[in-house]
Amino acid sequence: MVPLSYYLVLSGILFACGVLGFLIKRNIITIFMSIELMLNGVNLSFVAFAAQWHALSGQVFVFFVMVVAAAEATVGLAIIIAVYRTRETLNVDRVNLLKL
Amino acid sequence: MTPQNLSSLLYTIPLLPLAGAAINGFFGRRASKKAISTIALVFCGAAFAMALFIAANFSSASAPYSYELAHWLRSGAFSVDFSFYLDQLSLVMLLVVTGVGFLIHIYSVGYMWDDDGYYRFMAYLNLFMFFMLTLVLAANYLVMFIGWEGVGLASYLLIGFWFTKDSAAAAGKKAFIVNRIGDFGFLIALFLMIQHFGSLDFARVFAAVQPMPWEAHAGLLTAIGLLLMVGAAGKSAQIPLYVWLPDAMEGPTPVSALIHAATMVTAGVYMVARSSGIFDRAPIAMLVVAIIGTLTALFAATIGIAQTDIKKVLAYSTVSQLGYMFMACGVGAFSAGIFHLMTHAFFKGLLFLAAGSVIHGVGGEQDMRKMGGLRLYMPWTFLTMSVATFAIAGFPPLAGFFSKDEILWKAYSSPSGSWVFWLIGVITAFITSFYMFRLWFMTFFGDYRGAEAHETHDAKLIATPVSHGHEGGHGLPHESPWVMLGPLFVLALLSVVGGWIGIGGRFEHFLAPVFDNVGLMQPPAEAAESSKGTEILLMLISVAAAVLGFLLAWGLYFKRPRLPAKIADGLGGLYRLVAGKYYVDEIYSALFIEPVIEGSTTILWHGVDQGVIDAAVNESAHAAREVSDATRHMQSGNLRSYAGWVAAGGAVVIAYMVWMGIR
Numbered sequence: 001m002v003p004l005s006y007y008l009v010l011s012g013i014l015f016a017c018g019v020l021g022f023l024i025k026r027n028i029i030t031i032f033m034s035i036e037l038m039l040n041g042v043n044l045s046f047v048a049f050a051a052q053w054h055a056l057s058g059q060v061f062v063f064f065v066m067v068v069a070a071a072e073a074t075v076g077l078a079i080i081i082a083v084y085r086t087r088e089t090l091n092v093d094r095v096n097l098l099k100l
Numbered sequence: 101m102t103p104q105n106l107s108s109l110l111y112t113i114p115l116l117p118l119a120g121a122a123i124n125g126f127f128g129r130r131a132s133k134k135a136i137s138t139i140a141l142v143f144c145g146a147a148f149a150m151a152l153f154i155a156a157n158f159s160s161a162s163a164p165y166s167y168e169l170a171h172w173l174r175s176g177a178f179s180v181d182f183s184f185y186l187d188q189l190s191l192v193m194l195l196v197v198t199g200v201g202f203l204i205h206i207y208s209v210g211y212m213w214d215d216d217g218y219y220r221f222m223a224y225l226n227l228f229m230f231f232m233l234t235l236v237l238a239a240n241y242l243v244m245f246i247g248w249e250g251v252g253l254a255s256y257l258l259i260g261f262w263f264t265k266d267s268a269a270a271a272g273k274k275a276f277i278v279n280r281i282g283d284f285g286f287l288i289a290l291f292l293m294i295q296h297f298g299s300l301d302f303a304r305v306f307a308a309v310q311p312m313p314w315e316a317h318a319g320l321l322t323a324i325g326l327l328l329m330v331g332a333a334g335k336s337a338q339i340p341l342y343v344w345l346p347d348a349m350e351g352p353t354p355v356s357a358l359i360h361a362a363t364m365v366t367a368g369v370y371m372v373a374r375s376s377g378i379f380d381r382a383p384i385a386m387l388v389v390a391i392i393g394t395l396t397a398l399f400a401a402t403i404g405i406a407q408t409d410i411k412k413v414l415a416y417s418t419v420s421q422l423g424y425m426f427m428a429c430g431v432g433a434f435s436a437g438i439f440h441l442m443t444h445a446f447f448k449g450l451l452f453l454a455a456g457s458v459i460h461g462v463g464g465e466q467d468m469r470k471m472g473g474l475r476l477y478m479p480w481t482f483l484t485m486s487v488a489t490f491a492i493a494g495f496p497p498l499a500g501f502f503s504k505d506e507i508l509w510k511a512y513s514s515p516s517g518s519w520v521f522w523l524i525g526v527i528t529a530f531i532t533s534f535y536m537f538r539l540w541f542m543t544f545f546g547d548y549r550g551a552e553a554h555e556t557h558d559a560k561l562i563a564t565p566v567s568h569g570h571e572g573g574h575g576l577p578h579e580s581p582w583v584m585l586g587p588l589f590v591l592a593l594l595s596v597v598g599g600w601i602g603i604g605g606r607f608e609h610f611l612a613p614v615f616d617n618v619g620l621m622q623p624p625a626e627a628a629e630s631s632k633g634t635e636i637l638l639m640l641i642s643v644a645a646a647v648l649g650f651l652l653a654w655g656l657y658f659k660r661p662r663l664p665a666k667i668a669d670g671l672g673g674l675y676r677l678v679a680g681k682y683y684v685d686e687i688y689s690a691l692f693i694e695p696v697i698e699g700s701t702t703i704l705w706h707g708v709d710q711g712v713i714d715a716a717v718n719e720s721a722h723a724a725r726e727v728s729d730a731t732r733h734m735q736s737g738n739l740r741s742y743a744g745w746v747a748a749g750g751a752v753v754i755a756y757m758v759w760m761g762i763r
Contacts, residue, residue: 019747022740022743023740023743023744023747092739092740
């Protein structure tokens with residue numbers, strides 16, 4: 001059996017990649033994907049713990065996260081399209097105002 | 101009239117002038133001068149009438165009267181009330197204060213009529229009367245202290261009445277500050293009384309003192325006595341705190357007469373006499389009082405010789421006469437001191453008012469060298485001033501003779517007296533006579549020397565606040581209006597007959613119940629009988645001293661008016677020393693004032709205030725700014741940098757938890 005720590009390390013690496021991408025990237029789509037990456041890194045640690053301790057609640061929680069992530073993706077993509085229509089760019093450095 | 105009824109009237113006497121002060125102070129600005137005068141005079145006159153009424157119904161048998169108006173402080177066994185007290189001593193003071201005060205109120209109507217601050221002046225005068233009467237009628241030391249501080253306040257307001265003049269404002273401040281030094285001593289004395297007697301009531305304090313033994317060595321009573329004397333020296337202008345009184349002459353002349361000659365400055369004498377029970381058992385304190393009084397009398401009299409400002413001469417004369425009163429108190433002759441206090445109020449009040457009339461008549465000039473020959477221009481002022489001058493010089497049968505002679509005799513014969521006090525007293529009497537007649541001759545005799553001064557009178561008229569209604573130049577000196585002369589006549593009459601009540605020891609006998617605890621120092625009756633011859637001899641000597649002073653002044657300032665200048669030149673440094681008032685002000689300035697200002701500037705101002713308090717505030721603000729400067733870059737407005745900070749913060753938290761977990 002693969003030890004828990006391996007999963008956790010992988011989960012940490014995934015989360016760190018997400019953070020790094022969020023901070024470095026300028027393209028708003030990539031930033032969005034980085035957020036998904038972080039969520040999934042966390043999901044991995046949830047299921048790993050759930051498998052380790054034989055507790056279902058961790059796995060249930062992962063579904064919640066997935067649902068929220070899907071909803072978020074829907075709304076987020078809609079916003080991105082709206083932004084692109086007004087600003088004609090996906091570079092976040094140019095979308096730093098809360099007004100048009 | 102029952103004693104209870106009489107007692108219950110006491111508190112109305114101070115309250116009447118207070119009402120006058122309040123009405124004039126609040127509404128006087130828009131009132132007509134007639135209305136202001138009416139209110140001021142009616143309320144002051146009512147207080148006088150009330151005092152007369154009380155005096156008429158006063159009976160020594162039922163004295164002292166006392167009346168408690170309201171509770172004030174209650175703390176455990178200690179209590180102080182607003183209560184009033186009347187015995188023979190307060191009655192004398194009451195009559196002097198209201199009587200002389202009322203006359204000076206009348207005089208002020210004429211003297212201050214053209215001043216812009218007329219309503220203010222009248223309100224202050226009434227306010228002064230309120231505090232002075234509170235002081236005199238108080239039944240305990242704390243109420244007395246209210247009056248004591250209040251008259252100081254009124255004095256400050258009136259000295260600085262022409263506050264736009266720098267010198268007047270400075271003189272007011274000086275009077276107030278010097279008085280604070282005295283008040284400090286007075287307060288400590290009160291604290292000692294509270295600690296040891298548990299009360300400030302006159303009756304209870306003296307009852308507590310009564311069984312205490314005579315203190316041959318310094319003890320509690322000596323300490324209280326000396327501290328009270330510090331207070332008295334401040335208020336009554338004795339060495340070393342007399343310096344404020346001559347400067348106080350910056351105030352309007354009626355103020356000098358009322359506050360700085362007749363009433364307020366005698367408060368110290370009154371307080372010492374009131375505390376006779378304490379002083380009586382503290383011979384060391386008594387000796388100090390006598391020495392201070394004697395030295396002040398001589399010292400101030402010598403300064404008076406060389407002054408040229410008519411009011412300054414009278415101011416130093418006042419200091420000197422107050423010295424006599426303290427000398428009397430110091431040798432245990434309290435009633436003689438109070439007697440002199442009363443006659444002094446008459447003739448010194450008169451001297452100041454007459455001097456005011458002179459100043460008024462010559463258009464604001466106070467320098468005697470620019471007067472002269474005024475007896476032809478102002479005969480009534482001359483007449484009244486002459487009465488006062490002869491009275492203060494001690495010519496019989498005028499008032500000053502009786503009281504001064506009483507003091508000198510007591511200074512010699514009292515068990516705690518000594519021929520040294522008597523000798524200095526007689527020398528002072530001679531000097532007093534000399535400088536008073538010098539003033540008299542310089543002002544009223546010879547030729548008028550102010551002629552050329554009058555050509556530039558218009559400029560002076562603007563410079564001096566005593567403005568006249570005269571259009572154009574002031575012209576020759578003129579007599580004052582009747583409203584000013586009236587009080588002069590009354591006071592002149594009192595200066596003549598005021599001393600007669602002391603003939604045959606009647607005054608002393610009247611006051612005896614107040615001072616009956618002063619039993620330890622009375623000479624045996626037979627000794628008093630056998631010394632009758634000595635008393636007459638000493639009386640003749642003091643009259644001779646007065647006549648000698650007169651003759652000397654006559655020779656120097658009437659026969660040969662050029663001689664004094666030559667003598668002054670001949671004396672050189674000595675003359676300059678006296679004319680410069682022994683440079684006491686300069687010495688005080690170098691010894692106390694400069695170091696205090698210097699210390700305040702360098703240590704308190706630059707050191708503590710700027711260095712610690714301001715620096716703490718400034719530095720904390722500066723530090724906050726530094727920190728903000730360093731951290732404000734975090735708030736860049738760039739969303740991703742915020743995310744970076746969040747990530748970094750999360751990393752730190754996790755690292756901390758991991759580290760804690762490992763440990």
